[in-house]
Amino acid sequence: MKRKVLFFALVVAILMMAVPMTALAQGPECQDVVTIQKDDWLSKVADKYFGNIFAWPAIMAIHNQAALANPEKFPDKVINADVIEVGWSLCIPTADEADAFLATYDPAKPELLYASGDSGQLVIGSWWTAGGEAEGLAGMFRIYKELYPGVEIVNATVAGGAGTNFKAVLATRLIGGDPPDTFQLHAGLEVETYSPEQFLEPADDIYASEGLEDVFPADLLALLKYKGHYWGVPANIHRSNVLWYNKAVFEANGLTPPTSFDEFIAVSDALQTAGIQPYVIGTKDGWEAAHVFENVLVGTLGADGYKGLWTGATDWSGPEVTQALENFKMMMSYANPDHPALTWDGAGEYLINGTGGMMIMGDWTDGWFTSKAFTGYGWAPPPGTQGTFVALSDSFSLPKGAPDAENARNWLKVVGSKAGQEAFNPKKGSICARTDCDPALFNEYLQSAMVDWSQDAIVPSVVHGAAAIESWATDYKDALILFVGTGDVAGTQALLQQACVDAGVCQ
Ligand code: GAL
Numbered sequence: 155m156k157r158k159v160l161f162f163a164l165v166v167a168i169l170m171m172a173v174p175m176t177a178l179a180q181g182p183e184c185q186d187v188v189t190i191q192k193d194d195w196l197s198k199v200a201d202k203y204f205g206n207i208f209a210w211p212a213i214m215a216i217h218n219q220a221a222l223a224n225p226e227k228f229p230d231k232v233i234n235a236d237v238i239e240v241g242w243s244l245c246i247p248t249a250d251e252a253d254a255f256l257a258t259y260d261p262a263k264p265e266l267l268y269a270s271g272d273s274g275q276l277v278i279g280s281w282w283t284a285g286g287e288a289e290g291l292a293g294m295f296r297i298y299k300e301l302y303p304g305v306e307i308v309n310a311t312v313a314g315g316a317g318t319n320f321k322a323v324l325a326t327r328l329i330g331g332d333p334p335d336t337f338q339l340h341a342g343l344e345v346e347t348y349s350p351e352q353f354l355e356p357a358d359d360i361y362a363s364e365g366l367e368d369v370f371p372a373d374l375l376a377l378l379k380y381k382g383h384y385w386g387v388p389a390n391i392h393r394s395n396v397l398w399y400n401k402a403v404f405e406a407n408g409l410t411p412p413t414s415f416d417e418f419i420a421v422s423d424a425l426q427t428a429g430i431q432p433y434v435i436g437t438k439d440g441w442e443a444a445h446v447f448e449n450v451l452v453g454t455l456g457a458d459g460y461k462g463l464w465t466g467a468t469d470w471s472g473p474e475v476t477q478a479l480e481n482f483k484m485m486m487s488y489a490n491p492d493h494p495a496l497t498w499d500g501a502g503e504y505l506i507n508g509t510g511g512m513m514i515m516g517d518w519t520d521g522w523f524t525s526k527a528f529t530g531y532g533w534a535p536p537p538g539t540q541g542t543f544v545a546l547s548d549s550f551s552l553p554k555g556a557p558d559a560e561n562a563r564n565w566l567k568v569v570g571s572k573a574g575q576e577a578f579n580p581k582k583g584s585i586c587a588r589t590d591c592d593p594a595l596f597n598e599y600l601q602s603a604m605v606d607w608s609q610d611a612i613v614p615s616v617v618h619g620a621a622a623i624e625s626w627a628t629d630y631k632d633a634l635i636l637f638v639g640t641g642d643v644a645g646t647q648a649l650l651q652q653a654c655v656d657a658g659v660c661q
Contacts, residue, residue, distance in 0.1 A: 181223025182216045184245035190238050203246050210235060211259050212252035213244065214267045220245035222269035222306065233309070235267070262323065263332070265308045273304035276561040278550075279327075279337035281320040282582075283313040284499050286521025290582030294389070297577050298568045305561050310334050315498050316441040316617060321347075321624075328353045333553030335562040339386045340619025341377045341547035347624035348551075355552040355559075356383035357566055366570050369588045373612060374547060377620060386549030387570040390584035393517045393603055394544035394615040395449040397536040400505045403430055404532065411512070411534035415453070415481045418537050422488040425511040432488040434510035436496030437638055444634040445617045446514045446536075447482050453538025454478035457611040460542075464614070464621040466659045470651040479643045481537075486638060493638075505531060516546070516618070520599045521583025533599055543610035546618035547587055622657065629653035 188199060196214060197207035204212075214232045221228035230242040238244070247255070259266055265277045276298070282291045288311075295307050312320040317338070327333050328348060339345060348354055361367055361384050367375060370388065378384050399411055407428050412418040422432035437443050452460045455474045462468030469475075490496075490504060499522050504510025506528045513519070514536045523531050535542070550569050556562050568574040575586040580595050585604050593601055614620030616627050633649035640646075654660035 181220040182245065182251055183248055184216075184220060185248045186246040187227075188244050188246055190240055190242040190244060192240050194238065194240075196232070196235055196238060199244065199246070204249065204252055209252055209256060211261075211267055212247055212255040215255055215259075215269075216247035216251055217245040218267065219269045222271065231269075232267075262327065264310045265334075268306055268308045271304045271306040273302060274558045274561055275306045275308050275335070276302075276558055276565055277308040277310050277334040277336075277556075278565065279310045279312075279320065279324055279334040281312055281314055281317045281338065283311050284315070284518070284522055285525030286523075286581055286583050287518060289525055290521060290578045290580075290584075293577035293581055294568060294574050297571070297574050298565060301568065302561065302564055305558075315439050316445070318439045318441060328553055331555060333556055335556040335558045336550045336552060336565050339549050339551040341374065341386065341388055341549050342614055342620030343380075343623045344619030344627075345380050345385045345551075350380060350383070350385045353554055354385050355554055355556075356385060357387055357552060358384050360384075360387060360563060360566050360570070364567055364570050369570075369572075369590060371587075371589060374587060377547065377614070378549065386551040387566040388547045388549040388587035389569045389575060390548055390579050390582060390587055391607060392546050392548070392584045392618070393606070394445060394546060394618065395452060395514070395536050395539045395542065396517050396519065397512055397514050397534050398502075398505060398519055398523075399512045399532050399534070400508055400510065401530050401532045403428075403508055403511055409511075411532065412537050413534075413540060415484065415537050418485065421511070426488070430508075431490050431504055431510040432512065433485055434490045434501045434504040434513045435486075435493050436498050436501035437493045437635065438495060438497050438500070440635050441617055441631050442498050442501075442515075443482075443486075443638045444631040445516065445615075446485070447478070447634050448616050449514055449536045449539055449544060450482045450485070451475070451478045452542055452544055452613060453536055454481055456538075457542040457613050461613050463654075464616065464659070466654070470654050470660060471647065475647055475650065476643060479637070479646055482637075483641050483643065486641075516615075517599070517603060518583045520597070521581055524581070524583065524597065533602070541610050543606050543612050544615050545607075545612050546615040546620050548584075626653055626657035626659075629656060 196210035200209040200213055201207045214235055218231050221231045228243055228245055232238060265275055282288055312323045314320060324337055397411055407424055409421050409424055412421045425432040435442060454477050459468050459474060498515050501513060502519060502522060505513055506526060550566055552562055572588060572590060575588050576591050576595055579586050585600055585607060593604060616622050616630060630653050633646050637646040
C-alpha cells in the first residue's frame with residue numbers, strides 16, 4: 155500500500171514537472187491570432203487590443219516567442235517593428251502577459267523583443283542599417299545560422315553613419331554592465347575609448363584556433379593589436395578616399411574626374427554651367443565633412459605628410475594644413491545647399507537621379523548604389539590622392555560579461571572565416587580582410603580596390619577609428635563641422651592644433 159502511494163506521488167510529481175515544460179514548448183498563450191491586413195502596423199494592433207499604442211513591444215516579444223515555439227502556426231517572426239506584412243498571423247498575448255512584459259521592458263535592450271533559441275541569443279551591436287550594409291550583415295547571419303541553428307540572432311542596430319549614435323548607446327551599456335554579446339569596432343586606436351582591459355575580452359585564442367594570423371595582412375594585424383592583444387576580428391577593409399561621379403553626366407559634358415584641386419574647380423564650373431550640382435555632400439550626422447577633409451588632407455599633404463599629423467611629425471599649424479582648409483572651403487562653395495539636412499546616403503540620391511556630379515565618400519557607397527540597383531556611377535581617387543589608399547576596417551569585439559559569450563565567440567569565428575567574408579563583403583562594398591577571398595565574387599569597383607590595396611601607400615582613416623584615439627577624432631570632427639558653417643580657416647586651424655595638443659601628441 156505504502157509503495158502504491160509512493161508510486162502515485164511520483165507520477166503526480168512527474169506530471170507536475172511536465173506541465174510547465176509542455177506549456178513552454180507550446181509557447182506563450184495567445185488571447186487571439188490576428189491576420190495582418192493592409193495598413194496595419196504594430197502600434198495600431200496594440201491600440202486595438204490593449205487601448206495603448208505603446209504596448210506594441212509586448213506583442214512583438216510574445217509573438218516572437220510563440221513563433222519560435224510553434225513555427226508552423228506562426229511562420230513569420232517580427233524582426234523589425236516597422237515591417238509587418240499583410241497575411242502574417244500574429245499571436246496577441248493576454249492582457250496579463252502584456253502587462254508583465256511591459257513592466258520589465260527596457261527600450262535600450264532590443265534583445266527583449268526577440269525569443270531565445272535552444273542555444274540562447276546572439277545580440278550583435280552595429281550601425282549597419284543602410285542599403286548594402288544591412289544586406290552584407292544579413293549574408294553573414296545566414297552563414298552563422300547554418301552553423302548554429304539553435305541561436306536566435308538579435309540585430310541590435312542603432313542607425314547613424316560612422317556609428318554617430320551607436321557609440322553612445324554602446325558606451326552606456328558597457329559601463330552599465332549590460333553589454334550586447336558582440337559589437338562593431340573599428341580596427342585601430344578606437345578601441346582605447348572602451349578601456350579594453352576593463353570592458354573587453356581579448357580575442358587572441360580565436361586568432362590561434364582559426365589561424366587568423368596567417369590570413370590577414372601584417373599591416374592590419376599591427377593595427378588590430380593594442381596593448382599586446384587582439385580585441386576584435388576584422389570583417390573587411392574599407393576605403394575612405396573615393397570620388398564617386400555620375401558617368402552619364404560626365405560623359406554628356408565631356409568631363410573626366412578631377413585629379414587636382416585646380417581640376418576640381420574646372421570640372422565644377424563646367425557642371426555648374428550645365429545646371430548640375432557639381433559637388434554633393436550630406437553633413438547631417440556630424441562626421442561627413444571630417445571624412446571628406448581627411449581625404450583633402452591626404453590630397454594636399456601627401457601620404458607621409460598626412461600620416462605625420464597623427465604622430466606629431468607634421469605641424470598642424472603649418473601652411474599645408476592652411477592650404478588644405480582653403481581647398482575644402484573651395485569644394486564646399488560648390489556643394490548642395492541642403493547638405494545639413496542630408497545623411498551620406500541621402501546626398502547620394504543626387505548622383506543616382508543625375509542632378510549631382512561628384513561625391514566623396516567611403517566605399518560603403520558602392521554597396522549602397524548596388525542595393526539601389528544603380529550602375530551609372532564611376533569612381534576615382536579624390537584630387538591629389540592617387541596612389542594612396544585611406545584605409546579602415548570593421549571588426550567585431552567581445553565585451554566582458556556578455557550573456558551569450560560562447561555564441562559571440564562563434565560569431566567572431568564566422569566573421570573571420572572565408573565563407574563569412576565572402577558572404578558579407580560583396581554586398582557591403584568592402585574587400586575582404588582575408589587575403590584568400592575569390593575576386594570573382596566582387597564587382598568591378600571592388601576588384602579595382604583589391605588591386606589598389608595591394609599596391610598603394612596605405613594610410614589610416616581618422617574618422618573611422620584607425621589613426622587616433624576617439625577623443626581626438628571627436629575634437630577633429632567637431633572642428634570641421636563648425637568650419638562648414640563658418641568657413642573660418644585660421645580659427646579652425648587653431649582648433650585642430652589644440653586638438654592635437656589635448657591628445658598629448660603635439661606640444
Ligand atoms: C564606417 C564603417 C563603415 C560604414 C560607414 C557608414 O564607420 O566603418 O562600415 O558603416 O561608417 O556608416
